[in-house]
Amino acid sequence: MANYGVAEAKNKFTHLLERVQDGERITITKHGKPIAELRAAPDPSPKTKGPEWQAWYDEFVKRRNARPASSIPAAELVRAMRDGDPE
Structure with a gap:
């Protein structure tokens, strides 16, 4: 899992979203402490009912x-x- 500071994540947001879309999880940190995690959203529709x-x-x-x-x-x-x- 990759870690990015808030400012760097803001500047690379589109790139980070592409990485998340490929299945990676990204942690956003502030002063070295994790504050958020980017991950792919769950599939909204169930495959089988x-x-x-x-x-x-x-x-x-x-x-x-x-x-x-x-x-x-x-x-x-x-x-x-x-x-x-x-x-």
């Missing part, structure tokens, strides 16, 4: 479909919320 997720989703759909439809259009509801109109 699996049976646990599917069961949760099926239950969600079932509960959503069991709810009665709203008596007013969404646009009116948003306007009322925005303008502070009482129901």
